[in-house]
Amino acid sequence: MSDIVVYRDVDANAIVIAGTQIGMKFNNEIQATGNGDGTIDLKNLPKEIAGIDFNECTDIPYTDFVDLALDPIGASEVITVNNLNTLFQVSGTATNELPVITSSTTINITEGDTINYEMIATKGVGYEWGNLPTGVVNVEGNIRKIIGGASLTAAGSPYSPTMTAVNYNGSDVETLTINVASPPYNNTKSVKFNNNDFLEATANTSNPFYRASNGTGATDAWSVALWFKGGTSNDSDQTILSFGGNNENSEGRVWIKWNGSSERIEFIYGSKNGNLQLLTTDSSYPDQTWKHIIITYDGGTTDSDNYNRFEIWLDGVSQTTNNNEDNNGFGGEIKDEVFKLGETAFGGDHLRNNCNVDEVAIWSSDETANVSVIYNSGVSHDLALLSSAPDNYWKMGDGDTFPTIQDNISTLDFTMNNMTAGDIVNDVP
Secondary structure, eight states, rough: OOOEEEEEEETTEOOOOEETEEEEESSEEEEEEESSSSSEEEOOOOOOHHHHOTTTSSEGGGGGGOOTTTBBSSHHHHHHHHHHHHHHHOOOOOOOOOOESSSSSSSEEEEEEEEEOOEEEEOOEEEEEESSSTEEEEETTTTEEEEEEOOOTTTTOOOOOEEEEEETTTTEEEEEEEEEEOOOOOOOEEEEEOOTTTEOOOTTSSSSTOOOOOSGGGOOOOEEEEEOOOOOOSSOOOEEEEEOHHHTSOOOOOEEEEEETTTTEEEEEOSSEEEEEEEOOSSSOTTOOOOEEEEOOOOOOOTTTTTGGGEEEETTTEEEEEEEEESBBBBBBBBSSSEEESSOOTTTTOOOOSEHHHHHEEEESSOOEEEHHHHGGGOOOGGGSTTTOOSSEEEETOOBBTEEESSSSSSEEEEEEOOGGGEEEOOHH
């Protein structure tokens, strides 16, 4: 048998016996006896200790016993027995001394961080963990310590494993609260559009833009927000967003476009044969300049001259618009047929010459009262954390993998068409 290390663990107030053949044992009720032939037996005192088997600790040569510095515990069998028992005699605890966990019972981390935590207890002899979250494990050889946790999420927080310290008089059980925070918001990507590029998502009746008939109240209300930078083309019909029917003449749509010639935002609600048009002033939206767009709709009727149902905000400022209509506006259905960025619902009118779109969000509510919070003084932030969060939210590159632009709140993902992974670019407001 190789060396058996015997020493006192001051923190645990226990004797540690460690050897390659017997492993490691913690005990406070041990006695050494000599056999008269140069060997020593280790035995439990009359008090039986569950889970510790000393049957293999017999006939051990006295020369195998060493201290933590690997020095011999005694120069003979008798001296070794006496020195061991001197060590063992003071290893117990008073009957009223219960273990007390003294390490912190709270851990605060950010998503992606790892935990490196050790349970500490006074008068502790044994230790145990319960309900550890997936991905958090014990360190081999140190039951007190846990590591891992990179897969823990803010959505699943807090996590609440239990930790137990035990001695021969009782135990202390505490809950370890692991709080996981979302990482700081970081907007580093946008999507670049050229000529025939476009993004398409499934159009459905749950989309805030969908409308069964002429609006009568807040149930049809919606809002949309996004960052946009125009390219170098002076084309007057460049679509940023379009939702609705694919028949240009008779089917209604929500259509936001950039006029590169007049450098303005144009909003059209309805079909070619009947619509409302709200146009920001010329030069209000110069090319190659990031600006923030919010358009709100109060959900009311949209036939005749009901322009006041809509409002356009650029960089947080409400715009005075030039308003036009065809055939007394539009009071029909906005169908759930096509939903695109960079191309109209009926096809064509693409963004051209390096236009960029970033941070697109839509609400099924009139967010007029929250425009300043959404715009946030021009600083990009995580819209999902707003008290009035959007129904759908696309970060337009951050966290996305070509060809999918994921919805960060729901499951309405966009697919990039006629594009490459290189169209997710490091160009942001």
